[in-house]
Amino acid sequence: EAGVTQFPSHSVIEKGQTVTLRCDPISGHDNLYWYRRVMGKEIKFLLHFVKESKQDESGMPNNRFLAERTGGTYSTLKVQPAELEDSGVYFCASSQRATASTDTQYFGPGTRLTVL
Amino acid sequence: QKEVEQNSGPLSVPEGAIASLNCTYSDRGSQSFFWYRQYSGKSPELIMFIYSNGDKEDGRFTAQLNKASQYVSLLIRDSQPSDSATYLCAVSSIKAAGNKLTFGGGTRVLVKP
Numbered sequence: 096e097a098g099v100t101q102f103p104s105h106s107v108i109e110k111g112q113t114v115t116l117r118c119d120p121i122s123g124h125d126n127l128y129w130y131r132r133v134m135g136k137e138i139k140f141l142l143h144f145v146k147e148s149k150q151d152e153s154g155m156p157n158n159r160f161l162a163e164r165t166g167g168t169y170s171t172l173k174v175q176p177a178e179l180e181d182s183g184v185y186f187c188a189s190s191q192r193a194t195a196s197t198d199t200q201y202f203g204p205g206t207r208l209t210v211l
Numbered sequence: 212q213k214e215v216e217q218n219s220g221p222l223s224v225p226e227g228a229i230a231s232l233n234c235t236y237s238d239r240g241s242q243s244f245f246w247y248r249q250y251s252g253k254s255p256e257l258i259m260f261i262y263s264n265g266d267k268e269d270g271r272f273t274a275q276l277n278k279a280s281q282y283v284s285l286l287i288r289d290s291q292p293s294d295s296a297t298y299l300c301a302v303s304s305i306k307a308a309g310n311k312l313t314f315g316g317g318t319r320v321l322v323k324p
């Protein structure tokens with residue numbers, strides 16, 4: 096079974112440009128999460144999809160970030176325009192049953208974003 | 212105060228010894244507790260979770276939870292060089308919609324042959 100995949104693995108862009116990150120969850124997982132780790136800080140939650148619906152987007156830092164999950168399959172996270180403080184590693188995770196508090200989230204390898 | 216706190220380390224452990232990692236959390240509504248292992252440049256990988264007070268063992272790993280003290284720990288027995296990694300403590304809260312995880316900063320473990 097394929098794990099969570101993310102593309103690209105690295106992205107280097109200039110301030111003011113737009114970047115789109117993609118996440119493909121494990122097949123059959125309805126729940127998809129985005130997290131971010133900026134340098135020197137802990138991993139922080141951004142948002143949670145259940146199928147194509149946003150369940151919780153309380154962690155999104157501002158309106159420069161837009162997440163979508165069309166058709167309830169893969170998800171994209173767009174940053175427009177990118178700022179220096181957006182640099183970090185963006186992780187995607189997926190799980191089967193968000194109704195169970197012990198539902199396991201499986202993480203992707205992350206996308207390392209560098210904004211110059 | 213951070214929501215989930217861990218000693219950043221590094222925790223240096225001789226091969227074959229027990230590594231003891233600690234994690235404290237501030238939200239008394241926290242319901243489930245997860246330990247992830249992350250090798251440099253790789254994705255976090257779940258080691259185990261615990262949600263009841265007491266101990267839970269899985270192979271060389273034992274998780275311990277004390278909700279009254281808001282404390283969770285991970286013991287790694289017979290530590291191996293391959294256990295050298297960053298260990299992340301994460302909690303989920305019953306107040307949260309869905310199961311978003313709140314992470315600590317991680318403890319770096321170095322197992323020396």
